[in-house]
Amino acid sequence: MDLNSIILYLNAIGFGIGGAVTLLLSAYSDYWSRKHLLVTISIAVYGACSIPCYWLQGYTLNSFDALTALWILFAVLTFIIMAVLSMYIPHCMRNVATNESTLDTEGSKQHARRKYGVTMTIFGQISNQIGSVLLLVVVMILTQTLTGTAATSAGLLITSIVGFITVAGSLGALWGLPAVPARHWSSGAAWYEPVVELVRPLQDLVRRKNMAFLLIAYTIYVDTLFAVSSVAGQLFVAEIRPGALEYSLYSLAQVLCIIGCQAMFLWVRPHLPFSLEKWLIAGYAISLILPIWGLIGFASVRFGWKTRWEFYVVTFISQLSQAFANTAWKVLFSELIPVGSEVRWLTLQVVLSCGTVWVNYVASAPLQNATHELRFPLIISLVFLCFPVVMELARCNLRVFREDKEKWERAECEDDQGSQSEEGSQALQGTIIVDGHMKR
Secondary structure, X not given: OOHHHHHHHHHHHHHHHHHHHHHHHHHHHHHOOOHHHHHHHHHHHHHHHHHHHHHHOOOOHHHHHHHHHHHHHHHHHHHHHHHHHHOHHHHHHHHHHHHOOOOOOHHHHHHHHHXXXXXXXXXXXXXXXXXXXXXXXXXXXXXXHOOOHHHHOHHHHHHHHHHHHHHHHOHHHHHHOOOOOOOOOOOOOOOOHHHHOOOHHHHHHHHOHHHHHHHHHHHHHHHHHHHHHHHHHHHHHXXXXXXXXXXXXXXXXXXXXXXXXXXXXXXXXXXXXXXXXXXXXXXXXXXXXXXXXXXXXXXXXXXXXXXXXXXXXXHHHHHHHHHHHHHHHHHHHHHHOOOOOHHHHHHHHHHHHHHHHHHXXXXXXXXXXXXXXXXXXXXXXXXXXXXXXHHHHHHHHOHHHHHHHHHHHHHHXXXXXXXXXXXXXXXXXXXXXXXXXXXX
């Protein structure tokens, strides 16, 4: 069977199972007051699953089955960790606007929230990629210095070592992460309420137009760009036929592009008079270059993802698009998330992605197995990548979305005022009791 078709099927299974698991998280996690434990457990399990990799280097059916199972498990755990770690972005953005006493206008509060959110998002991604750089460099050194089976299995050895380190390092998440407010679960709730909670996130999606458009457009972008990147990676192997060292260098170039593009965006953004909405549109629009370029390869020309330099430029363009779109979207979406619903909304993006992206893989796998032509998915990808651009332009310019945003901002202000009034009444009541006791 074609190896690329196996990878497509594994991706489909990983997305399908990951979607089901993250749906459970989106329904119930916000009611748990100790969500940092969920982060700790997820990181520890991810590390524990990495430990056996070194002992699966044999060319046997059992090793192959175990590695395919780990592939799926890593995909599911990645979705969980992505969702639960992202909840700290809206939480910290709200806190920075609350703690700054100099922020006396709504505009200055929004500026402070967005600035902090962008910085937090970018530094998180850069820190993660620096770790990837170190791992890739170590693997490259081992691959070149070792011989035989030891050289080809260097990546598995490093994976196991990092697994031990990850399990130990997960304790830092237990004591170092802040507490995120939890939703209140009514003690008199009906027996079917837990079942209803599974679909309540989708019900909320229908009511909030801005969040729905942001979420759907970004999900289309992420799913489609992931498919485009998969095609690019497979074509790099098919057209260039790299050795172990070159493939490692190509992977290293991808990581360095992520770091460079993120750092450039962090530095350039304050100097240009563009809103985050415009940066998001720019990120979506840049991605259109990729499938157009790849489709040129259908012609009998030495261009269109066929030469070595093209793949490195494609990597830069892809990461530049993601630097703009991913950062801007996370901050814009986090602004709209209600207090106590962080996991619900951020996990919903993963659920929608898992519920849609696997269809492309299942549809492409039989065609790939029969024709061995890797470029066919780029045709539909080009069509899909047009939708996020159009949807974000509509969200920024149509009146219905401005009214929807104002509606939920008023509702949030009323909720905040109600909470403050309740806290003030409780404080006043406590003062009277204390004063009465003192008089007695």
